[in-house]
Every structure is written in C-alpha cells, then in structure tokens.
Amino acid sequence: MIVFIAAAFLLLAYYWSTHVYIGGSIYRLNESGFSYGQLNGQVFQDEVPPASVYDNAPDLIAVVNRSGIEGYVWKEELIPEHPSSPEEAIALNEGGDRQIPMYESDGVTFIDWFEC
Template identity: 40%
Template sequence: MRKNLFVLIVILLLLLVGCSQQETLTKGADNNSNHIGKNASDLVIPSKESILEEGYPTNENGQTYGPDMGDLNLGEIGEPTLMLAEGENGTIGYVKKEDLNGPQPKTPKEAVKLNEAKPREIPLYDVDGETVIGKFIIGG
C-alpha cells in the first residue's frame, strides 16, 4: 500500500514538474520569437461599449484604433484609422483604413477594372500602426 502511494506521488510530481517546465518554455519562446503573428489576447482591443462612451482610443502615433462599429456607429464617432481585422492564419491585428480602401477609381472604366482585380494583400499591424504582425487579404 505504501509502495503504491509512493509511486503515485512520484508520478504526480513528475507530471507537475513537466507541465510547469512546458509552460515556462512556451512563455520563453513567445517572448523571444521573431515570428509574425499574435494572439488576440496579446493585442489591445477596445470594447464597443467603451468606444460608444469615450470614442476610439488613440495610440502613441495619434491613430485611432478599434473594431468597425457597423450599425452602432452613430456618425459622430466615425471610423478608426486602424480597423480591427483577422489576417492570414487567424492573426488578429489592425489594418489601415487607407490600405483597406485601396485605390479609388476616377472613371467608370477604372471601376470595372478594379472590380476584376485579383485579391490583394495589405499589412496587418499591431496597435502602434507601425509593427507589421501579418498580412490581410482583400478579395478573392
């Protein structure tokens, strides 16, 4: 009985130590990695409620950021400079409104040509609007 209890305790300790080392390795890899891509939990995302109450927050570069308010956008809030988007491979970040809008046609012929254009790729940024963390595909 004591031998079984001892073996069980040793196994539990090994499992606990192994799990804690794995978590430490994962955190260390996240902090030191050069991969592009972020989890949504790493990104600053304002809530729709806070935007309705206080407007869009502004980053250190003077750019507003947040999710598209859609029907909740009451006109006075407008659209943010950096719009929340999900890029390739599920990376969550922000796209610049001017990148998202792309080139604007000047003639009907240009409009038709733009509608026939292939999908295009724009940068996906961190909340600072400078650090590229992935890419966002438009069209297709």
C-alpha cells in the same frame, strides 16, 4: 468630497487623453495619437467595410486575416479610392485579392498580411 471630485476629474482627463470620439463611436488612441479599434463594432475578415462608414472609421481598423491572425490595417490602405470611371471600376474588380500589411495597434509593428 473634494478628493472624490478631483479623483473623478483626473480619471476623466486620463480617459479622454487615451480615447477619441469619432462619429458616434469611441476609439482608443495609441502612443502616436492614432485612433484604433473595431469599426462599428465589427472586425472585418476578408472584406472591405461598406462605403457608408468610411468617415467614422478609426485610423487603424481591426481585422482578422485568413489564417485567423488579428491585427490592424491603416484606413487609407483598406479603403480604396473611388474609381474615376466605369473602366477603372471594372479593372479594380477584376484585379483579384489585395494584400494589405497588418500591424499591432501601434501602426508600426508588422504582423502579417490581410487579403481582401
């Protein structure tokens, strides 16, 4: 019985050393300690997540680009700053697609570009 409890404790300790709980979701952690995964169970393709989910997003958000390549983008690069004026909002909307670098789950190894 003691061996079972010790094994269960070690398994839980390992699990929580490789995962993190953010706003009701569990995300994996990469070797550098950054969280990554699908945001609210979705992989985004050619779109930016809605503003209501920004606070609960992992550091690296799963995406699929127009070529069908899967990867991750940094939350700060995917989610734009809120415009400070109506004029700035109009300029952002008229700017066309943005190209954001896509990475492996390590957040360093470049894969391709994500356009949104």
